[in-house]
Amino acid sequence: xxxxxxxxxxxxxxxxxxxxxxxxxxxxxxxxxxxxxxxxxxxxxxxxxxxxxxxxxxxxxxxxxxxxxxxxxxxxxxxxxxxxxxxxxxxxxxxxxxxxxxxxxxxxxxxxxxxxxxxxxxxxxxxxxxxxxxxxxxxxxxxxxxxxxxxxxxxxxxxxxxxxxxxxxxxxxxxxxxxxxxxxxxxxxxxxxxxxxxxxxxxxxxxxxxxxxxxxxxxxxxxxxxxxxxxxxxxxxxxxxxxxxxxxxxxxxxxxxxxxxxxxxxxxxxxxxxxxxxxxxxxxxxxxxxxxxxxxxxxxxxxxxxxxxxxxxxxxxxxxxxxxxxxxxxxxxxxxxxxxxxxxxxxxxxxxxxxxxxxxxxxxxxxxxxxxxxxxxxxxxxxxxxxxxxxxxxxxxxxxxxxxxxxxxxxxxxxxxxxxxxxxxxxxxxxxxxxxxxxxxxxxxxxxxxxxxxxxxxxxxxxxxxxxxxxxxxxxxxxxxxxxxxxxxxxxxxxxxxxxxx
Amino acid sequence: xxxxxxxxxxxxxxxxxxxxxxxxxxxxxxxxxxxxxxxxxxxxxxxxxxxxxxxxxxxxxxxxxxxxxxxxxxxxxxxxxxxxxxxxxxxxxxxxxxxxxxxxxxxxxxxxxxxxxxxxxxxxxxxxxxxxxxxxxxxxxxxxxxxxxxxxxxxxxxxxxxxxxxxxxxxxxxxxxxxxxxxxxxxxxxxxxxxxxxxxxxxxxxxxxxxxxxxxxxxxxxxxxxxxxxxxxxxxxxxxxxxxxxxxxxxxxxxxxxxxxxxxxxxxxxxxxxxxxxxxxxxxxxxxxxxxxxxxxxxxxxxxxxxxxxxxxxxxxxxxxxxxxxxxxxxxxxxxxxxxxxxxxxxxxxxxxxxxxxxxxxxxxxxxxxxxxxxxxxxxxxxxxxxxxxxxxxxxxxxxxxxxxxxxxxxxxxxxxxxxxxxxxxxxxxxxxxxxxxxx
Numbered sequence: 001x002x003x004x005x006x007x008x009x010x011x012x013x014x015x016x017x018x019x020x021x022x023x024x025x026x027x028x029x030x031x032x033x034x035x036x037x038x039x040x041x042x043x044x045x046x047x048x049x050x051x052x053x054x055x056x057x058x059x060x061x062x063x064x065x066x067x068x069x070x071x072x073x074x075x076x077x078x079x080x081x082x083x084x085x086x087x088x089x090x091x092x093x094x095x096x097x098x099x100x101x102x103x104x105x106x107x108x109x110x111x112x113x114x115x116x117x118x119x120x121x122x123x124x125x126x127x128x129x130x131x132x133x134x135x136x137x138x139x140x141x142x143x144x145x146x147x148x149x150x151x152x153x154x155x156x157x158x159x160x161x162x163x164x165x166x167x168x169x170x171x172x173x174x175x176x177x178x179x180x181x182x183x184x185x186x187x188x189x190x191x192x193x194x195x196x197x198x199x200x201x202x203x204x205x206x207x208x209x210x211x212x213x214x215x216x217x218x219x220x221x222x223x224x225x226x227x228x229x230x231x232x233x234x235x236x237x238x239x240x241x242x243x244x245x246x247x248x249x250x251x252x253x254x255x256x257x258x259x260x261x262x263x264x265x266x267x268x269x270x271x272x273x274x275x276x277x278x279x280x281x282x283x284x285x286x287x288x289x290x291x292x293x294x295x296x297x298x299x300x301x302x303x304x305x306x307x308x309x310x311x312x313x314x315x316x317x318x319x320x321x322x323x324x325x326x327x328x329x330x331x332x333x334x335x336x337x338x339x340x341x342x343x344x345x346x347x348x349x350x351x352x353x354x355x356x357x358x359x360x361x362x363x364x365x366x367x368x369x370x371x372x373x374x375x376x377x378x379x380x381x382x383x384x385x386x387x388x389x390x391x392x393x394x395x396x397x398x399x400x401x402x403x404x405x406x407x408x409x410x411x412x413x414x415x416x417x418x419x420x421x422x423x424x425x426x427x428x429x430x431x432x433x434x435x436x437x438x439x440x441x442x443x444x445x446x447x448x449x450x451x452x453x454x455x456x457x458x459x460x461x462x463x464x465x466x467x468x469x470x471x472x473x474x475x476x477x478x479x480x481x482x483x484x485x486x487x488x489x490x491x492x493x494x495x496x497x498x499x500x501x502x
Numbered sequence: 503x504x505x506x507x508x509x510x511x512x513x514x515x516x517x518x519x520x521x522x523x524x525x526x527x528x529x530x531x532x533x534x535x536x537x538x539x540x541x542x543x544x545x546x547x548x549x550x551x552x553x554x555x556x557x558x559x560x561x562x563x564x565x566x567x568x569x570x571x572x573x574x575x576x577x578x579x580x581x582x583x584x585x586x587x588x589x590x591x592x593x594x595x596x597x598x599x600x601x602x603x604x605x606x607x608x609x610x611x612x613x614x615x616x617x618x619x620x621x622x623x624x625x626x627x628x629x630x631x632x633x634x635x636x637x638x639x640x641x642x643x644x645x646x647x648x649x650x651x652x653x654x655x656x657x658x659x660x661x662x663x664x665x666x667x668x669x670x671x672x673x674x675x676x677x678x679x680x681x682x683x684x685x686x687x688x689x690x691x692x693x694x695x696x697x698x699x700x701x702x703x704x705x706x707x708x709x710x711x712x713x714x715x716x717x718x719x720x721x722x723x724x725x726x727x728x729x730x731x732x733x734x735x736x737x738x739x740x741x742x743x744x745x746x747x748x749x750x751x752x753x754x755x756x757x758x759x760x761x762x763x764x765x766x767x768x769x770x771x772x773x774x775x776x777x778x779x780x781x782x783x784x785x786x787x788x789x790x791x792x793x794x795x796x797x798x799x800x801x802x803x804x805x806x807x808x809x810x811x812x813x814x815x816x817x818x819x820x821x822x823x824x825x826x827x828x829x830x831x832x833x834x835x836x837x838x839x840x841x842x843x844x845x846x847x848x849x850x851x852x853x854x855x856x857x858x859x860x861x862x863x864x865x866x867x868x869x870x871x872x873x874x875x876x877x878x879x880x881x882x883x884x885x886x887x888x889x890x891x892x893x894x895x896x897x898x899x900x901x902x903x904x905x906x907x908x909x910x911x912x913x914x915x916x917x918x919x920x921x922x923x924x925x926x927x928x929x930x931x932x933x934x935x936x937x938x939x940x941x942x
Contacts (some may be wrong), residue, residue, distance in 0.1 A: 027905065059748075065596045067588070068555060068568025086548030089572045101547055109626050110535045110536070110543040144595030165748035203749030205758045206863050209752055289679070290640040290671040293855075293872075374549045374922075413858045413891075415870040420891045420942050422868050424860055442861060446891065446942050477641035477669075477921035478535045478549075497942075501861040 016389030027091045029180045032073070035093035036182075038104040040077035042120040046077055046331060047073045048373040051174045055143070057150040060158075060432050065143060072373035077100045079107035087374035115359075119317070122355050125184040126335050130328035132192040133321050134224025138172050138232040141225045142279055147370040148228050156237035157200045158300040164203040166335055168237070170228075171195040171471075177331075188191065193324065193483070194227065195220040195471055198237050201243040209247035209441055211240045211426050214265045215408030218468040220483070223322045243427055246439050247463040253428050253443040253500035259403030259460075261396055264466030266270070266425050267488035269409040272470065274449040275307075275314055276484070278418035279341055280475075281352025281360050282379040288479055291477050293416025296449065302362055305347040308453030313387040314342040316365045317487075324469030324485035325382040329366065336366035341384070345454070353379055371480035378476050383469075383485035389459025396458045396492045398434040404498050405429045405436060406443045422446040442501035458492030465489045503530050503552065503648045504660050507680060510554065510573055511652040514582045518654055518773025524586070525605050527606060527783040528650035530571065531923050534622045536642040538670070543626060551922060552648070554582070555783065558589035559605075560600040565589035588737050603784065603807040605653035611781065616661040617687035620644050628691060632698040633920070636705065640682075642692040643923055651785035659787075661779035663687065663925070665862045668694075669917045671873070672701050678708035678886050681727070681853050681873040704874055713877045715940060717890075721848030722938040723841050723878075724899075726912035728854045730928040731866065733769065733829055739862055741794055742801040742824030747813055752865045752896070756800040760895060763798040764904035768832040769792060771804070777828050777915070778925035782806075786819040794829075798901070816920040831930035835908025843881040843907070845934060850876040850883065860893050868893040868941075891942035899935045908932040 029045050036043050049071045056064040072089040075096055084107025088451050141149075150168040157166035198213040213236060221227065235288035262270060278295045282288060285299075297305065318326050319337035327336055328442040334354050340351050352360060353368025356379050369380040397405065411424030428443030431438045469485035507528045518524060530552030537545040557564060568587035571578050574731040622630060625642055644666040667685035682701040684694055724732070735752070745751035746759035755761035771778045771792040780787045786807060793801045806822035821827060836844060855872035870891050877884045895901075908931030916926040 009580050061601065062563075062597050062599050064566065065564070065592065066566025066568070068553075069568065069570065070553065071572075072551070080544065083545065085545075087547070087549040087569045089551065091572065095573075099548075105623065106534075106546045106548060109623065113626060113630055115539050115542040115544045142595060143592045144534065147596050165750070192601045201749040203754075206754035208749040208754060214863050235769070285539070286639060286673075287544055288536070289539075289673060290669060290681075294677065364617070374551050376547055378545075388617045410867070411858045411860055412857045413860075413868050413870070415889045415891065416855055416872055417889065420870065420889065422860065422891060422893065422942070424858075445859060448942075467835055474920065477537050477550040478533075478643060478923075501864055501866075 025198055029178050032091065032093060032178050033098045035097045036075065036100040037097055038100050040079055041190045042078035042105055042123060042182055043100065044123055045073055046078040046373065047178045049176045050372060051354055052171060054169065054171040055146050055150060056167060056169040056205065057154045059146070059165055060148060060154060068079055070372055074373045075103055077107055078118060078120060079104055079105045080111035081119065081284060082111035083112040083118065083140055084110065085376050094120060104189040104253060104404065107173060118355065120183050122358055123181055123183065123332055124334055125181065126300040126333050127186045128328055130189040132190065132222045132500055134192050134226070136225040138174065138192060139223060141228060143256045149228055149233065152230065152370065153198060153233050156234045157198060158331045159238060159241035162202045162204065162248060163200050163241055165239065166200040169197045179331070179333055181333065184316055185331060187329045189327055189329065191222060191223065192224055193222045195222065197229070198240050200241045200374055202244040202248040204248060204457065207248060209244055210410070211244040211247060212238060212408060214468055215410060215426055218265045218409065220324045220469045220471055221322050222324055222326055223468065227376070247441045250439040250441040252442040253269070254500040255497060256385065257429070257495050258498050259400040260493045260498060261400065261403065261405040261431065262465070262491050262493065263407040264488045264490060265408050265468050266406055266423065267470060267491055268468040268470070268486035269412050269423060271486045271488060272381065272484065273412060273414045274418060274452065276351065276381040276384045278449060279380045281350040281356035281362060281364060282453055284350065285356065285359055288475065292475050296417045296419050299362065301347055302350060306345055306454065307342050307347045308345045309456040310345045311389055311456050311459045312345045312453055313340065314484060315340055315385050315387060317383045317385050318366065320383055320385065320487060323383045323467050323487055324483050327382065330368045330377070331370045332368035334366035334368060339365050342491055351379055351381060353377070369482060371482050375478060380475065380482050381473060381484040385486060386488040388462045388465050388489045391458050392467055393464045395488055396460055396490055397431055397434060397436055399458055399492055400431040405431055405432045418485065419448050419479055421449065443498065444500065445496050445498045447496055452493065452496070453495065455494040456491060457494045460489030460491060503917070504650070504662065506571060506573060507650045510578055510582055512849040513579055514586060515654045516560060517583060519587060519734045521560060523605050524652045525653045525784055526651065527555045528647040528648065529553055529922060533643060533644060533645040533923055534625060536625055539636045539639045541630070541636065548622065556585055556589070558586065558593065559602060560590065560593045562602065563593040563596055564602045565593050565596070566601050584877060601808050601812045603811060604653050605657065605785065607655045607657040608787065610658045613661045613779070615687060617664045618689065619687060620665045620666050620689040628689070632695045636702060638670060638675040639673065642668045643667065643752055643917065645921055646927060647923055649779050651781050651783065653785055657785050659779065659781040659785055667915060667917045669836050670707045674705060674708050678712065679873050680704045680708060683915065685917065707883060708886050712886045712888050713884065714888045715877065715890050715942050717942060719937040719939050721845060722935045723845045723848070723850045723932060724935065725852045725932045727914055727928045728931050729831065729933055730914040731854050731857055733826070733831065733928055735857055735859070735867055735932060737825035739859060741803050741826065742884060743805045743809045743813065743815065744824055745778055746803060750862065751857060752862045753800060754863055755865065755897065758925045763795060763897065763901045765797040766834055766904055767900045768796050768908050770830050771828060772825060772830040775828065775829050777927040781818060784822070788819040792818055826924050829928050830911070833909050833911055833931050835936060836906040836908050838910065841932065842883060846879050846881050847879050849880050849887070849938070856930050865895040865897040866893060866895060890940045892939060893941040894939040899938055905934040905936050
């Protein structure tokens with residue numbers, strides 16, 4: 001049925017033992033703050049060290065064994081109500097002093113033409129720390145151990161000669177963050193994360209089907225090497241290989257208006273595209289119109305717009321342990337707390353950090369985030385979740401006379417106002433008279449955001465709840481790719497346009 | 503930057519032991535980014551960034567590494583040496599890679615493009631006056647970009663350019679938009695102001711009341727920018743040899759079923775304009791021109807040296823991801839002045855948005871109309887259209903539905919800035935298609 005046992009770790013599982021204090025940040029940022037010698041109204045220094053260690057086996061051989069790190073500082077100054085920044089890898093006092101002078105000049109020139117005149121309330125002062133929860137640190141599995149696990153998982157994926165290509169991937173990410181400011185912020189956060197994927201492609205000529213572990217790198221978490229229980233990985237690899245073969249000869253998804261049950265690893269994209277991006281307040285204020293687009297949501301909609309059915313409860317939750325984008329403070333220093341964005345179907349709060357809250361007058365959340373030291377923070381998603389309801393998976397399926405059940409995203413597209421979406425999934429099952437029946441390939445569906453969410457007629461309980469995320473959320477000018485988390489139960493939607501392949 | 507790269511590479515190569523080889527790939531920039539909204543400055547800043555990626559090869563194994571280049575040789579050498587040590591240790595733990603490609607010395611290159619660009623302190627005053635009176639939103643990316651590659655058998659490449667791009671939208675009070683992208687190396691104030699004036703004139707057309715289209719099939723004109731987006735899909739599960747071999751390419755029908763596109767459709771990978779370096783991250787130099795699809799027939803795929811070794815083929819020195827770096831599509835016979843008249847009745851799409859494969863084996867792509875997209879009737883532009891979703895196959899719109907191709911090409915520069923500023927461009931004409939499917 002559903003395959004989320006692997007992802008069903010509960011917060012209580014963690015005892016936060018054996019915390020590794022592997023600090024890469026040997027720079028004294030407070031001293032560097034003292035090196036800034038410009039008459040700015042506010043100065044902030046944000047240091048980021050981040051190391052990515054990807055390993056990948058494809059078709060039985062290693063194709064990636066790498067590790068690369070980025071390390072630098074963003075100096076930010078406030079001048080006449082305008083922020084200016086300089087991202088630099090030169091972390092010496094003279095380097096930071098020079099960067100601050102250049103940032104000051106940029107801000108001073110731009111301040112005559114500023115969109116908004118800020119003061120230092122845009123960077124609230126906070127002190128605190130955060131560490132990702134984990135049991136086994138990253139060194140508990142050597143490069144050799146991980147290659148062995150990935151290679152054996154590959155062998156389990158290759159269930160038949162019809163699997164023309166298969167791959168296994170693990171990427172461990174360590175990220176260390178320090179933020180100090182002239183008004184007293186002093187924040188230190190250390191993250192340990194990974195992305196994991198299993199992928200099998202079955203092909204017969206131009207008939208080709210790929211099955212993965214959660215769709216589009218959906219399996220990404222903030223936790224340690226305890227995730228890599230090899231026997232559970234091998235069991236999932238065998239299932240994925242078998243499902244790729246199953247899809248090759250499956251019927252194409254039917255076309256028509258019908259009930260649709262969506263698994264959590266596709267709910268992830270549904271939430272991301274048709275709720276998360278639409279609620280970014282900088283987007284609503286128009287900052288993003290030249291790139292990702294605008295939003296159908298208007299400032300006056302908060303508190304009134306019936307976004308979805310009464311069953312819909314969406315939260316911004318940076319506190320859910322092990323979810324990919326959990327943290328204690330955003331990159332502007334704002335303390336992060338769990339908040340409802342949509343409550344009982346009504347839009348109540350936007351995804352706006354302190355700058356957007358000041359510009360819009362709306363309540364927001366701590367989501368002012370940057371992809372690294374070389375980009376300025378903007379409004380981003382973090383963990384955006386759909387809260388569980390009351391129905392078991394079997395009860396959700398039993399509600400459906402004729403419809404389709406879909407798992408794992410493989411295609412996504414939505415318009416620049418976040419209205420008209422279309423998603424494709426890897427794996428489908430027909431639902432007939434309340435039962436899952438045959439396997440379907442190429443399941444796709446399309447809709448418009450608020451009518452779609454208002455058609456939500458069943459929300460799964462905690463047993464159906466899955467925690468996913470994506471490492472590839474793109475936004476901003478200059479462009480920034482950032483990590484986000486999405487957790488959701490399985491959900492049932494009424495009368496959705498569903499269709500198959502060519 | 504070049505001196506830093508030279509010093510680092512020479513020192514790191516001298517540390518290698520017998521039987522070890524290293525390839526270094528350098529990428530850096532000194533950039534100014536100014537973000538505009540509502541005709542004003544939203545965010546402004548500068549970024550100095552440089553990184554080195556290393557490939558360490560020893561005993562039939564390959565490890566990757568990478569670090570940020572601080573500009574201080576002592577710091578950077580320490581980082582580089584730590585990476586070599588780490589990779590040396592790790593290479594004893596990992597499996598043999600039977601398809602690894604050893605570095606060669608096939609000759610070095612040096613290309614430095616000097617220009618009279620836009621000075622950082624002048625940018626705001628150069629850009630904003632011409633935008634007075636319009637709702638202007640967008641991004642200026644401005645400054646130097648560096649790419650380098652060196653290996654332990656003596657080959658070295660260096661590429662340096664100084665350029666700017668102002669990628670922007672103008673917006674009417676009714677939220678209709680026109681897209682502009684002004685880019686180059688030497689800053690031309692008069693040329694910039696004339697370019698903006700043309701965008702403003704186009705914006706006037708957007709003030710007409712937009713039409714809500716019905717779903718269905720329409721005769722459609724795609725401007726070059728829209729065609730460029732379609733060609734971009736060839737770089738993602740498309741024209742890569744590895745994708746074809748691994749069963750995840752939309753080109754499978756061309757390879758396996760001998761399906762052909764229209765004889766009017768031809769595309770080459772063409773490095774002659776110098777939009778990006780000819781060398782890839784392994785330091786291999788691509789041919790100046792490589793025919794990919796010729797008169798509708800698949801002539802070549804992009805083959806990296808690793809794919810060549812794995813599948814027993816010849817490499818055409820594609821980047822390891824086997825994506826297009828400087829594609830050029832051939833022209834046809836239709837003059838842009840005659841487009842609306844020849845279209846007669848149908849859609850005129852200037853830009854498209856958010857493309858994705860909806861059925862990769864079938865070549866089907868979904869996406870949306872965006873910016874200046876119009877309904878045309880009686881050979882005249884009637885009004886802009888509301889955003890519509892499309893879902894159609896490139897085997898149709900580059901195949902049996904392709905009526906004609908524009909007689910001139912437009913250069914569509916790569917303006918992406920994920921991680922760092924991109925290089926490259928897509929050179930292509932517009933196309934006229936007899937039937938194109940709107941679905942939502």
